[in-house]
Amino acid sequence: MARYSALSDKNHDQLHSKLKQNATRTGILITNLGTPDAPTPAALRRYLAEFLADPRVVEIPRLLWLCILHGIILRIRPRKSAALYRQIWWEKGSPLLVISSRQREKLQQQLGDAAVVKLGMRYGNPAIATALREFQAEGIDRVVVLPLYPQYGGPTTGATFDAVAGELRRWRRVPQLHFINSYFDSPAYIDALGKSIATYIDSHGMPDRLLLSYHGMPKQFLLSGDPYYCHSLKTTRLLREQLGLDEDRVITCFQSRFGKAEWLQPYTDKTLETLAQDGVKSVAIACPAFSVDCLETLEEIAIQNREIFLDAGGSRYDYIPALNDGDDHIAALAALVKPFLPSHHA
Ligand SMILES: C=CC1=C(C)c2cc3[nH]c(cc4nc(cc5[nH]c(cc1n2)c(C)c5CCC(=O)O)C(CCC(=O)O)=C4C)c(C)c3C=C
Numbered sequence: 001m002a003r004y005s006a007l008s009d010k011n012h013d014q015l016h017s018k019l020k021q022n023a024t025r026t027g028i029l030i031t032n033l034g035t036p037d038a039p040t041p042a043a044l045r046r047y048l049a050e051f052l053a054d055p056r057v058v059e060i061p062r063l064l065w066l067c068i069l070h071g072i073i074l075r076i077r078p079r080k081s082a083a084l085y086r087q088i089w090w091e092k093g094s095p096l097l098v099i100s101s102r103q104r105e106k107l108q109q110q111l112g113d114a115a116v117v118k119l120g121m122r123y124g125n126p127a128i129a130t131a132l133r134e135f136q137a138e139g140i141d142r143v144v145v146l147p148l149y150p151q152y153g154g155p156t157t158g159a160t161f162d163a164v165a166g167e168l169r170r171w172r173r174v175p176q177l178h179f180i181n182s183y184f185d186s187p188a189y190i191d192a193l194g195k196s197i198a199t200y201i202d203s204h205g206m207p208d209r210l211l212l213s214y215h216g217m218p219k220q221f222l223l224s225g226d227p228y229y230c231h232s233l234k235t236t237r238l239l240r241e242q243l244g245l246d247e248d249r250v251i252t253c254f255q256s257r258f259g260k261a262e263w264l265q266p267y268t269d270k271t272l273e274t275l276a277q278d279g280v281k282s283v284a285i286a287c288p289a290f291s292v293d294c295l296e297t298l299e300e301i302a303i304q305n306r307e308i309f310l311d312a313g314g315s316r317y318d319y320i321p322a323l324n325d326g327d328d329h330i331a332a333l334a335a336l337v338k339p340f341l342p343s344h345h346a
């Protein structure tokens with residue numbers, strides 16, 4: 001009896017072997033915010049226009065904000081920001097991108113053949129959509145997305161999800177997808193951070209205060225339900241416990257304020273100024289929300305805020321670098337994705 005078939009059996013088998021080609025390999029997409037392509041006003045204008053137009057990042061009524069953004073901000077900030085980026089730019093490019101690429105390579109080495117690790121940036125290049133399409137072209141139908149933001153934030157983690165979903169909504173066949181939306185309390189991450197701070201204290205001595213400076217966001221985001229602030233405080237508490245430090249030695253603060261609204265407090269720059277005025281002589285400062293060093297750590301924290309503290313009477317200021325592509329960090333990232341690799345339970 002004739003049966004209906006859209007394909008001959010032979011063609012169907014061929015199609016199947018193609019579709020199943022890479023079914024045992026898992027795609028790992030690590031992501032970060034992104035960075036301008038060059039430290040120039042033109043590149044910054046492109047980058048900031050995309051970034052600051054995202055309603056996850058700036059929650060001001062659309063039409064009003066787009067007028068302010070294009071009428072004022074994008075006429076002034078690109079030149080200012082370009083000058084700041086020039087101070088920290090490396091021969092190989094933006095530190096954020098250079099270090100992220102190294103993280104990708106090392107994570108690939110650590111995970112071996114079971115995984116294909118790619119890097120995607122939320123704004124600018126290499127794009128998240130490009131990485132997803134490469135997985136598709138390689139026949140990979142399981143993807144783990146790991147945004148490298150330990151503390152969940154709508155403007156960061158949430159916006160990353162938008163980029164993933166925005167690409168996949170055009171696909172006929174959506175891959176099996178795991179989205180790791182935070183790891184602020186993951187033991188391996190806390191352990192890696194704790195070790196990097198302990199190593200610092202061992203070689204330099206305990207400073208009068210240890211500051212943990214997280215990227216800020218408008219206070220209204222917290223009031224509207226963003227868990228970022230709570231995640232940040234929890235990271236601080238776990239770190240303090242791991243290091244065995246007293247509560248009054250460790251200060252949580254928030255940096256990189258933008259615009260006129262109130263942001264999460266206390267502000268890092270104001271805190272440093274007040275501490276110095278109150279007679280605190282030495283501080284060490286780490287930025288647990290930054291998986292890699294970038295403008296906000298290398299320029300704002302390591303250069304600008306150092307000046308603020310020293311000018312206000314402090315005498316010793318040390319920035320403890322981000323975990324970057326250090327072995328402990330890569331091991332911590334591997335631990336986050338391993339449960340999703342097929343071999344995990346084998
Ligand atoms: C305008 C509002 C902003 C919010 C909210 C915000 C949240 C936020 N950002 C990070 C991490 C990074 N931010 C970086 C750069 C950057 N951030 C803002 C503004 C907001 N961020 C601007 C305008 C810029 C561009 C630089 C400048 O012009 O000042 C970076 C990358 C820096 C680089 O080296 O390229 C990171 C990383 C977090 C974690 C966060 C809230 C959870």
Ligand SMILES: [Fe+2]
Nearest residue numbers: 033215256296
């Ligand atoms: Fe930011």
Ligand SMILES: [Fe+2]
Nearest residue numbers: 229230231233
């Ligand atoms: Fe809370």
